[in-house]
Amino acid sequence: MKTSAHVTLVSPRFAHRPAALLASLSIICLAQAGNVLVNGSFELGWTGWDHTGETLLHSNPDFVPDGSQSAYFNAYDQMPDGKVSQQFPTVPGVSYTLEFIYGVYTPNVPQTQQSMAILVEGQSELLNQLAVVVGGRNPVPFVAFAYTFTADSVSTVLSFIDNATYQEGLSADAIVDRVSVSPVPEPAESGGVIALAALGIVFSLRRRFAK
Numbered sequence: 001m002k003t004s005a006h007v008t009l010v011s012p013r014f015a016h017r018p019a020a021l022l023a024s025l026s027i028i029c030l031a032q033a034g035n036v037l038v039n040g041s042f043e044l045g046w047t048g049w050d051h052t053g054e055t056l057l058h059s060n061p062d063f064v065p066d067g068s069q070s071a072y073f074n075a076y077d078q079m080p081d082g083k084v085s086q087q088f089p090t091v092p093g094v095s096y097t098l099e100f101i102y103g104v105y106t107p108n109v110p111q112t113q114q115s116m117a118i119l120v121e122g123q124s125e126l127l128n129q130l131a132v133v134v135g136g137r138n139p140v141p142f143v144a145f146a147y148t149f150t151a152d153s154v155s156t157v158l159s160f161i162d163n164a165t166y167q168e169g170l171s172a173d174a175i176v177d178r179v180s181v182s183p184v185p186e187p188a189e190s191g192g193v194i195a196l197a198a199l200g201i202v203f204s205l206r207r208r209f210a211k
């Protein structure tokens with residue numbers, strides 16, 4: 001199973017690094033252009049998503065890193081058993097980038113670490129990772145995560161599963177937003193860039209020999 005991951009802190013450390021934030025957002029925007037998920041930012045409620053356990057939609061701007069709604073896990077100190085899933089079409093053999101924002105609101109116990117299980121299943125299990133963050137408040141320290149997986153069927157299911165214990169879930173709520181799954185650009189597309197570069201070299205050589 002070939003997977004990779006990177007995380008990007010969205011706030012608040014980017015506050016003094018606007019260029020880094022811009023670069024990060026540019027990458028995310030490019031990836032979201034080919035998003036195969038429906039309603040990845042939960043702006044249409046649960047449309048496209050299945051949800052079980054302690055999950056709800058939140059519209060308080062403090063808990064919404066993208067748009068006007070987010071998926072909220074384990075509110076009101078309930079058992080952290082929430083699961084949010086979406087089934088989406090895939091092309092076997094094609095690699096996809098999964099991106100999302102995850103944060104934990106800890107009003108009383110800052111610095112509490114929590115994790116969310118990330119599961120991607122086609123015919124086989126394609127991705128099984130724990131996204132780990134440190135909670136906080138004012139603002140919630142949201143983190144952008146990215147993983148890649150390669151599809152093995154025409155239909156794939158992505159699931160976010162609250163991984164907190166009951167004790168960890170007390171006074172700590174998880175938030176997921178801006179979820180996207182986008183195909184990784186084919187080599188042919190990057191090949192076009194290489195071809196353009198080669199044309200430039202040929203043009204340059206012609207000019208030199210023409211003198």
Ligand SMILES: [Ca+2]
Nearest residue numbers: 041066067069
């Ligand atoms: Ca949203």
